[in-house]
Amino acid sequence: MKTVFSYAKPYKWWIAIALSLMLFELAVELLQPLVIARIIDDGILAQDQDRIVQYGFVLIALSLIAFFSGVANSYFAAHVAHSFSFNLRGAVYSKVQSFSLAMFNKFPASALITRLTSDVTLVQNILFMGLRIMLRAPLLVIGSMAMAFVVNAKLAIYLIIVFPVLLLFLYFMVRKGVAYFSFVQQRLDRVNRLVQENLQAVRLIKAYLRGKYEANRFSEVAGSLKTDTVKAFRVMEIILPILLFGMNVSLLAVLWFGASEIQNGNAQIGELVAIVNYAMRMTGAFSMFSFIIMAFARAKASSERIEEVLLADDVQKVEGQGATEMIRRGEVVFEHVSFTYPGTTRQVLKDISFRLEPNEKLAIMGATGSGKSTLLQLLPRFYDPTEGAVSIHGRDIQEWSLRELRKTIGVVPQQSLLFTGTISDNLSWGKEGALEEELSASAVKAQIHDTVVRFPKAYGTRVGQKGVNLSGGQKQRLSIARALVRKPSILILDDSTSALDVKTEAALWRELEREQATMLVVTQKIRTALKADRILLLEDGEISAYGTHEELYACSELYRQIAHSQQEQEVDEYV
Numbered sequence: 001m002k003t004v005f006s007y008a009k010p011y012k013w014w015i016a017i018a019l020s021l022m023l024f025e026l027a028v029e030l031l032q033p034l035v036i037a038r039i040i041d042d043g044i045l046a047q048d049q050d051r052i053v054q055y056g057f058v059l060i061a062l063s064l065i066a067f068f069s070g071v072a073n074s075y076f077a078a079h080v081a082h083s084f085s086f087n088l089r090g091a092v093y094s095k096v097q098s099f100s101l102a103m104f105n106k107f108p109a110s111a112l113i114t115r116l117t118s119d120v121t122l123v124q125n126i127l128f129m130g131l132r133i134m135l136r137a138p139l140l141v142i143g144s145m146a147m148a149f150v151v152n153a154k155l156a157i158y159l160i161i162v163f164p165v166l167l168l169f170l171y172f173m174v175r176k177g178v179a180y181f182s183f184v185q186q187r188l189d190r191v192n193r194l195v196q197e198n199l200q201a202v203r204l205i206k207a208y209l210r211g212k213y214e215a216n217r218f219s220e221v222a223g224s225l226k227t228d229t230v231k232a233f234r235v236m237e238i239i240l241p242i243l244l245f246g247m248n249v250s251l252l253a254v255l256w257f258g259a260s261e262i263q264n265g266n267a268q269i270g271e272l273v274a275i276v277n278y279a280m281r282m283t284g285a286f287s288m289f290s291f292i293i294m295a296f297a298r299a300k301a302s303s304e305r306i307e308e309v310l311l312a313d314d315v316q317k318v319e320g321q322g323a324t325e326m327i328r329r330g331e332v333v334f335e336h337v338s339f340t341y342p343g344t345t346r347q348v349l350k351d352i353s354f355r356l357e358p359n360e361k362l363a364i365m366g367a368t369g370s371g372k373s374t375l376l377q378l379l380p381r382f383y384d385p386t387e388g389a390v391s392i393h394g395r396d397i398q399e400w401s402l403r404e405l406r407k408t409i410g411v412v413p414q415q416s417l418l419f420t421g422t423i424s425d426n427l428s429w430g431k432e433g434a435l436e437e438e439l440s441a442s443a444v445k446a447q448i449h450d451t452v453v454r455f456p457k458a459y460g461t462r463v464g465q466k467g468v469n470l471s472g473g474q475k476q477r478l479s480i481a482r483a484l485v486r487k488p489s490i491l492i493l494d495d496s497t498s499a500l501d502v503k504t505e506a507a508l509w510r511e512l513e514r515e516q517a518t519m520l521v522v523t524q525k526i527r528t529a530l531k532a533d534r535i536l537l538l539e540d541g542e543i544s545a546y547g548t549h550e551e552l553y554a555c556s557e558l559y560r561q562i563a564h565s566q567q568e569q570e571v572d573e574y575v
C-alpha cells in the first residue's frame with residue numbers, strides 16, 4: 001500500500017489538518033461522559049440546580065464544537081481523497097501508456113480498466129474513511145478506555161478483559177478479508193472482459209444469432225461475481241456480532257461489580273454511569289470495525305493490484321540511449337532477426353536478413369500465420385527481436401529515441417481503427433497541428449478526398465466509435481491518409497488495401513509509388529506485389545524467397561503456385 005499512498009504526499013498538510021480536526025472532535029467527545037458524571041454526582045445527587053445548568057451549557061458547547069469539527073474534517077478528508085485518486089489514476093494511466101505491447105499480454109485491457117476505475121475508487125474511499133472514521137474508531141476505543149481508567153481504574157479493568165481475544169480475532173478477519181476481496185476484484189475483471197468483448201463484437205453476435213448464448217455466458221460470469229461477493233461479505237458479517245458479544249460481556253461485568261463497589265463506597269453512581277457511557281461508545285466504535293475492516297480488506301486487495309501495474313518492470317527497454325537527432329536516410333536493414341513472442345516458446349521469425357535502400361518498396365507475402373505482421377511490428381519497436389538487429393537510417397533502432405523512431409514511421413495496421421471525432425481529427429493524428437491543406441493532400445493521395453467532400457460536413461464529418469459509420473474501404477483509405485500526413489520516411493502497410501476495388505487500388509499505388517518513403521507492404525495479391533521493387537516470401541517464419549517478381553517466378557515453386565492460383569482466380573472472376 002506504500003507506493004499507492006505515496007500519491008497522497010502532496011496533500012500532507014491537508015491530511016494533517018483533517019487528522020487534527022478528527023482528534024479534536026474525538027477529545028471533545030471523550031470529555032462528554034465526564035461532564036455527565038459531574039451533572040449526576042455534583043448536580044442531581046447533590047440537588048444543586050445551578051451546577052446542573054452550568055454543566056448543561058458546557059455539554060451543549062462541547063456538542064457544538066464536536067459537530068463543527070466533524071463537518072470541517074469531512075471537507076478536508078473529501079478534498080484529500082479526491083485529489084489523491086485523481087493523481088493515482090493519472091499515474092496508472094501514464095504507466096499503462098508507457099507499456100510495450102508485451103505488457104498487454106500480462107495485463108489484459110479488462111484488468112486495466114478495473115484497476116483504473118473500481119480499484120482506484122476503493123482506495124480513494126479508504127483514504128476518506130481513514131481521515132474520517134477509520135482512525136477515529138480505534139482511537140475512540142483507546143481513548144474511552146483511558147478515560148474509564150481516569151474515572152475509576154478498578155471498574156475499568158473489567159472493560160479490558162476480553163480485549164486480547166478480540167484483537168486476535170480482528171487480525172485473522174483482516175487477513176481473510178484481503179484474500180476474499182482480492183478474489184472478488186478478479187471476478188470483476190472477468191465481467192469487464194466479457195462486457196468489453198461483447199460490446200465490440202455486437203454486430204457479429206447479432207449476425208450469428210448468439211445474443212442468447214452471450215447473455216447466458218454473461219449471467220454465468222456475473223453470477224460467480226455475485227456468489228464470491230456474497231461469500232466475502234458473509235465472512236465480514238460475523239465480525240460485528242462477535243465484537244458486540246465480547247463488549248456486552250465486559251459491560252455486564254462492569255455493572256455486576258460496579259453495583260457492589262458503589263455499595264462498598266469505592267465508587268460513585270456518576271462514575272459508574274460515565275464508565276458505562278464509555279463502554280457504550282467503545283461498543284459503537286467496535287460496530288464500525290466490521291465496516292472498516294471490510295473496506296480496508298477491499299482497499300488492500302485493490303492497492304496491491306494497482307501497485308502491480310505501477311511497479312511492473314517492462315520486459316522491453318523502450319527508450320533508446322541518446323541519438324535523438326535523426327537523419328532520415330531511409331534504408332531499412334534486418335540482420336539475422338529471430339523472434340519469439342514474450343511468454344511463448346515458438347519462434348515466429350527465424351534468421352531474417354534483408355536490406356532496403358531509401359525509397360525502395362518491398363512486398364511481403366506468405367501464408368496466413370507465416371509471420372508477416374510480426375516482422376512489421378519490429379520496426380516501430382512494438383516488440384524487440386530476440387536475436388539479431390533491425391536498423392534504420394544506418395543505426396540500430398534500439399539506439400534511437402523511441403519518439404523519434406516512431407515519428408519517422410507511418411503505420412497502417414491490418415485492422416483500420418479510427419477514433420470518435422471528426423475526419424479531420426482522425427487525420428491530424430498523423431501529425432499534430434497539421435494544416436488543412438496537408439490533410440486534404442494526403443486524403444487525395446489515399447483516394448479518399450472525393451468521398452469525404454461528398455459528405456455533408458466534409459472533413460468535419462463525425463466518425464463514430466471505431467469508425468462504425470464508415471465502410472471498410474473508407475476506413476482503410478482514411479488510415480492510409482493518416483499515415484501519409486506525417487510524411488514518413490518509412491511506410492508500413494499491413495494488408496491495408498484488401499477492401500479496395502481494383503481501380504481505386506491501382507490509383508492509390510500510382511500515388512504511393514511517387515512517395516519519398518521506403519515501403520514495406522504486406523499483401524496477399526500478386527497484382528500488388530508487382531508494384532514493389534522486391535518481394536519477400538515468408539514460409540513459417542523463414543525467408544523462402546527474396547528478389548524481384550521475375551527472380552521469384554524463376555526460382556520459387558511456392559511463388560509460382562501463388563501466381564498461377566491468382567491468375568486463375570482473376571480469370572474465374574470475369575467468367
Ligand SMILES: Nc1ncnc2c1ncn2[C@@H]1O[C@H](COP(=O)(O)OP(=O)(O)OP(=O)(O)O)[C@@H](O)[C@H]1O
Pocket residue numbers: 341344348366367368369370371372373374375414
Ligand atoms: N501477440 C501474440 N502472442 C503470441 N503469438 C502471436 C501473437 N501474435 C501472433 N502470434 C503468432 O505468431 C505467428 C505469426 O503471426 P502473424 O500475425 O505475424 O502472421 P501473419 O503472417 O501476419 O498472418 P495473417 O496473414 O493471417 O495476418 C502466428 O502463428 C500467431 O499465432
